Amino acid sequence: MGNVIMADLARIPELLPSIIEMVAKVVFIFTMNMGVFAPLLGWVERKQSALMQDRIGANRADILGITAFGLLHTLTDAIKLLTKEDFIPRGADKPLHYLAPFIAVVPALIAFAVIPFGGQYVLWGHKTNLVIADLDVGILFVFAVASISTYGSVIAGWASNNNWSLLGGIRVGAQMLSYEVAMGLTLVGVFMVYGSLRMTDIGVAQENFFHWGIFLQPLGFILFITCALAENKRTPFDIPEAEAELVAGYFTEYSGLKFAMFWMAEFLEMVTISGVLVALFFGGWQIPFVTHEGLVKFFGFLGSNFAQVAVMVVHVTVFWVKVLGWIFLLMLIRWTLPRFRYDQVMELGWKIILPLALVNIFITGAVMLMVM
Amino acid sequence: MELLIFYGLGLLALFAAAAMIMVRQPVTSALLLILNMFCLSGLYAMLGAHLIAILQLLVYAGAIMVLVLFVIMLLNLREKKGIVSKHQIALQTAGVAVFGVFMAVIAARLHTSQLPNPKAVTASFGTVGAVGRVLFTDYILPFEIASILLLAAIVGAVILAKSKV
Amino acid sequence: MSGTYRKVDRNVTLTLWERLYLPEVIRGVTITTRHFFVNFLSVTKAYFGGKPSDRKIMTIYYPDEKPVLPEAYRGKPVLVLGSDGRGKCVACGLCEVACPPKCISIVGGMREDGTRRPVTYKLNGAVCIFCGLCEEACPEEAIVMSDRYEGLSEYDRKLMVYDKEALLVPEEKLGKRLDYIRRRMFGKWNY
Ligand code: SF4
Ligand code: SF4
Numbered sequence: 001m002g003n004v005i006m007a008d009l010a011r012i013p014e015l016l017p018s019i020i021e022m023v024a025k026v027v028f029i030f031t032m033n034m035g036v037f038a039p040l041l042g043w044v045e046r047k048q049s050a051l052m053q054d055r056i057g058a059n060r061a062d063i064l065g066i067t068a069f070g071l072l073h074t075l076t077d078a079i080k081l082l083t084k085e086d087f088i089p090r091g092a093d094k095p096l097h098y099l100a101p102f103i104a105v106v107p108a109l110i111a112f113a114v115i116p117f118g119g120q121y122v123l124w125g126h127k128t129n130l131v132i133a134d135l136d137v138g139i140l141f142v143f144a145v146a147s148i149s150t151y152g153s154v155i156a157g158w159a160s161n162n163n164w165s166l167l168g169g170i171r172v173g174a175q176m177l178s179y180e181v182a183m184g185l186t187l188v189g190v191f192m193v194y195g196s197l198r199m200t201d202i203g204v205a206q207e208n209f210f211h212w213g214i215f216l217q218p219l220g221f222i223l224f225i226t227c228a229l230a231e232n233k234r235t236p237f238d239i240p241e242a243e244a245e246l247v248a249g250y251f252t253e254y255s256g257l258k259f260a261m262f263w264m265a266e267f268l269e270m271v272t273i274s275g276v277l278v279a280l281f282f283g284g285w286q287i288p289f290v291t292h293e294g295l296v297k298f299f300g301f302l303g304s305n306f307a308q309v310a311v312m313v314v315h316v317t318v319f320w321v322k323v324l325g326w327i328f329l330l331m332l333i334r335w336t337l338p339r340f341r342y343d344q345v346m347e348l349g350w351k352i353i354l355p356l357a358l359v360n361i362f363i364t365g366a367v368m369l370m371v372m
Numbered sequence: 373m374e375l376l377i378f379y380g381l382g383l384l385a386l387f388a389a390a391a392m393i394m395v396r397q398p399v400t401s402a403l404l405l406i407l408n409m410f411c412l413s414g415l416y417a418m419l420g421a422h423l424i425a426i427l428q429l430l431v432y433a434g435a436i437m438v439l440v441l442f443v444i445m446l447l448n449l450r451e452k453k454g455i456v457s458k459h460q461i462a463l464q465t466a467g468v469a470v471f472g473v474f475m476a477v478i479a480a481r482l483h484t485s486q487l488p489n490p491k492a493v494t495a496s497f498g499t500v501g502a503v504g505r506v507l508f509t510d511y512i513l514p515f516e517i518a519s520i521l522l523l524a525a526i527v528g529a530v531i532l533a534k535s536k537v
Numbered sequence: 538m539s540g541t542y543r544k545v546d547r548n549v550t551l552t553l554w555e556r557l558y559l560p561e562v563i564r565g566v567t568i569t570t571r572h573f574f575v576n577f578l579s580v581t582k583a584y585f586g587g588k589p590s591d592r593k594i595m596t597i598y599y600p601d602e603k604p605v606l607p608e609a610y611r612g613k614p615v616l617v618l619g620s621d622g623r624g625k626c627v628a629c630g631l632c633e634v635a636c637p638p639k640c641i642s643i644v645g646g647m648r649e650d651g652t653r654r655p656v657t658y659k660l661n662g663a664v665c666i667f668c669g670l671c672e673e674a675c676p677e678e679a680i681v682m683s684d685r686y687e688g689l690s691e692y693d694r695k696l697m698v699y700d701k702e703a704l705l706v707p708e709e710k711l712g713k714r715l716d717y718i719r720r721r722m723f724g725k726w727n728y
Contacts, residue, residue, distance in 0.1 A: 051576040052569045056596045096399070136499045137426045144426050147434025151406070154438065158399055158445050166445065173442045177435060197500050222559065336569045337562065 017126045025132050029112050032320070033268055039074045041267040041327070046070065048328070049335045084256035089161055092253065096159035101254065101261035104152025107145040108268035114141045115275040116200045118285045118315045119292060121308045130285075130316065131200055138197040142276060143184060146231055150176040152265065153233070153240060157250035168249025171342065172240040175230060178349040183227035185357035189220040189364040190280055203284035207291055213281035219360045221281050223353050228273045229333065230349065234266065236337040239345055274326035282322055285315035378418060385411035398444045402437060409433040423503050608717040611669045611682040613689055614660060615706040617715075624705055625679035628655040635674035640664035660704060662689060663697040672718065681714050 012019070047070060050057030059070040066072075088097055118130030135141050150172060157169015193216045194202045206212050214221050230237040241249030251262045278284060287295070295314060299307035340348070385408050392404035409432050416425035507515055555561055597604055606612075617625045628645030640663075646656035671680050683706060691697050708715070 048573065050596075051580070052573045054572060054576060054595045056580075093397075093399070096403075135422065135426075137422050140423075140426045140430060144429035144434055147430060147438070150434070150438055151403075151441075154441055154445070155399075155403070158441075170442065170445060173438050173445075177438055177442075180435060332566055332569055332573070333562075336565045 021126070021128055022132070025130065029117070029132060030109075033109060033112060033271060034264075037271045038264045038267055039078070041270065042077060042263070043071055043074050044327070045331055046073070048331050052332070052335050078260075081256055081260040086256040086258065087253070089253045091161040093159040093161070096155050097253075098258075100152050100156035100159055101258045101265075102152075103155060104149055104265040105261045105268070107149035107152075108265045108272060111142050111145040111269075111272045112275060114138055114199055115272070115279050116203050116284060117275075117319045118312055119203065120200070121312050123308055123312075124305055128312075129200065130312070134198065134200050136198055138199045138202075139187060139191075139276070139280070140197060142272070143180065146269075147176065147180055149265065149269070152262075153250045156254065156262070157240075160250070160253035162253050164246045164248075165250050165252045168240045168242075168246050168252070171246075172233065172250055175233070175237065175240060175345060175349075178346060179227045179230040179353075182349055182353040182357055183224065183231065185354065186220050186223040186227055186360065187280070188357070189217045189360045192361070192364050192368060193217060199279050199284075203279060203286070206283040206286050209283070209286075209288040212283045217281070217360070217364070219356065219363070223357055223360065224281075225277065226348070226353060228277070229330070230345065232266070232269050232273055232330075234270070234330070235334045236340055237345055238339055239342050242339060244339075270327060270330055271323065274323045274330065277326050278319065278322040282326075285319040287314070287318055374418060378415070381411045381414045381418075385415070399441065402441050402444060405440075406433050406437050409437070420497050423500050606684045606686075608684075608713045610684050610686075611667045612685040613662065613683050614665065614667070614669075614671055614680055614704075615683045615685075615711070616658065616701065616704040617679050617681060617711060618705045618707045620708055623652075624654060624701070625677050625708075626655050626658065626675075627653045627677055627679070628658075629653075629676065631674040631676065632671035632680055635670045636665075637668060637670060638664045638666055641671060655701060658701040658704065660699045661697065662699055663694050678715060678718070681711055681718065683711060683714065 047057045049055075057070055058073045061070070061072040061076045063072060088094060113132040114135050116129075116131035116134075120130070121128045133141075153172040153176075154169045157165040157167070157172065160166070190202070190213055191197055193213075194205045196202060196205075202213075233240055238249075240246075241251070246252070251259060254262060292311070295311045296307055299310040301307075302310055388404045388408035388411065392401050392408065395401045395404060409428060413425045413428040413433070416422075416428060619625050628643050630643055630645070633639075633641045633643050640661040642657075642659045644656045645653060648654050667682070669682050672682050689697075
């Protein structure tokens with residue numbers, strides 16, 4: 001086995017550009033998610049909901065009188081959560097109580113691995129593909145990971161030795177299970193249209209503005225966004241944490257950093273959902289009516305390598321701007337709609353979205369047969 | 373490198389499987405089964421069967437085990453302390469014995485018969501397209517029969533669950 | 538009591554359009570979006586020194602800014618100090634009787650010129666429910682509800698028993714409230 005490892009080590013120099021590329025991509029996505037989105041979305045949520053409701057929003061935390069539009073509340077939140085007592089209720093299952101927040105947050109982080117945040121570029125002779133893992137199964141990976149994140153909530157509910165938490169956990173289980181089925185089916189139409197599960201293929205196919213998923217799959221889009229909202233467990237579908245009924249649902253018994261992790265998981269899931277929506281329905285990194293070649297030509301005066309870099313920067317920026325737009329919309333929906341009742345959620349999932357998704361598949365198939 | 377990952381995953385899978393049987397707490401046991409499925413999925417992925425690996429995660433670890441966990445939580449099974457009846461001990465012994473015989477037979481067969489030579493897989497092996505093509509051309513009949521079977525099961529479940537149809 | 542009652546028609550049957558749900562969702566989201574952008578523009582304009590637009594943000598910075606309360610607000614009950622420097626109360630005891638939780642206790646007495654006055658007037662702020670019945674009962678407009686809502690709680694119950702000195706407030710400061718109770722439609726001063 002020793003020489004096998006030695007052989008692997010010997011290949012490092014030739015693999016070096018790929019390794020650098022990989023590390024750079026992972027670091028970029030990680031800082032984007034953990035460094036930018038996780039802390040800032042709390043602020044965005046507070047301010048946005050405040051303005052929607054004719055309020056000002058949190059703005060009291062200040063350093064020497066500088067409040068920075070309430071941005072410092074993020075800092076004070078962090079300090080508060082770090083210094084808070086980590087409470088574990090009596091009779092709780094301690095190891096599982098510790099494990100649950102991690103199970104919740106890790107899938108939310110790794111789901112972004114298959115979402116392309118840019119196209120393919122040739123930089124100094126090295127082909128770069130701006131997605132961490134360009135898997136053939138693509139979007140199925142996101143589903144698989146999302147289904148794993150269910151365990152975080154379910155176990156949290158079970159391990160807390162609290163009836164509210166248990167009920168919350170059971171509701172999470174039921175809701176996730178129902179909507180995963182529907183979510184998978186809603187996207188079948190997208191796979192059929194683009195003929196691939198690979199997210200980069202789907203992204204490339206959307207170079208033509210009128211081939212964006214939203215135009216080819218309008219019904220699929222509406223169904224998918226409903227399912228995605230349900231998977232995110234935020235307000236119209238927040239029956240697992242329903243404050244009015246279940247205190248805080250599955251994370252009732254969590255405090256301090258462990259609570260923060262559930263909080264973060266929710267926000268990261270939102271980023272992931274926005275990423276998937278953009279990648280599948282809103283052209284990914286593409287700018288409407290601007291082709292890749294056109295952009296390269298536009299930056300041609302920079303020389304071939306730097307032109308590619310410029311195009312890359314533009315594409316990545318476009319992608320994140322789209323994601324931000326979607327986060328804004330998701331927050332709007334979250335602060336506009338009232339919560340569904342439990343039976344309504346189940347009915348919507350099984351009796352409306354599932355049949356409609358099947359209908360969507362049939363229509364897509366029929367149209368494709370007619371066109372081709 | 374791959375060998376290392378293989379041994380790591382395999383050992384972890386074995387450990388999870390063994391621990392799953394030994395642990396008393398039903399929820400922990402279910403979680404260990406999930407861990408086992410994770411390792412299995414990793415092994416599939418190493419064999420190049422990406423679709424199977426993801427489906428293992430999605431369907432077994434993601435959906436079916438949630439259901440199992442759900443049932444355990446709803447029933448709220450507690451540790452039962454009591455004497456194991458003689459009847460049960462006999463059954464368990466019989467079970468272990470049968471399993472041992474099976475394993476012995478398999479091991480003997482493996483030892484004597486010639487294993488087919490491993491072939492290098494093609495680039496498209498295990499991809500969604502390849503699996504789908506095989507499934508809908510060569511194996512279309514078994515596929516459809518399986519789907520009808522599942523449909524029958526669904527209808528049966530609905531009828532059983534509903535008091536009034 | 539006869540057993541007749543009217544059935545309220547709440548008009549809960551939704552039209553098909555409403556039951557489609559999606560259009561209504563979009564309508565709701567449009568409203569909240571409009572609020573967001575109007576407020577956003579107004580806040581940004583105000584930040585850069587411009588005039589904020591019509592829609593006002595409801596929030597006030599409470600300890601720094603105080604809300605202007607309507608005169609109908611019932612704060613701490615106070616005794617009116619007339620412009621001649623005398624309390625208006627004549628120790629008739631009507632407020633004592635009217636007070637539902639019985640938090641007022643009065644010992645009456647005479648001044649040298651023969652007018653009546655309370656010797657002691659105690660109002661237990663910890664018991665008062667701010668109902669305003671004392672104000673309503675008083676024939677002399679001597680006790681009224683002020684707009685004071687701050688600093689009414691203490692760590693010691695004994696500190697919350699107000700005596701005459703703590704209750705007397707000059708008449709000028711209560712002008713609005715006095716006007717208000719005078720023009721109240723069913724106030725006894727209207728008869
Ligand atoms: S406001 Fe009501 S409770 Fe308070 S002193 Fe007057 S009558 Fe009594
Ligand atoms: S009712 Fe008025 S005048 Fe009579 S005791 Fe009370 S405050 Fe004084």
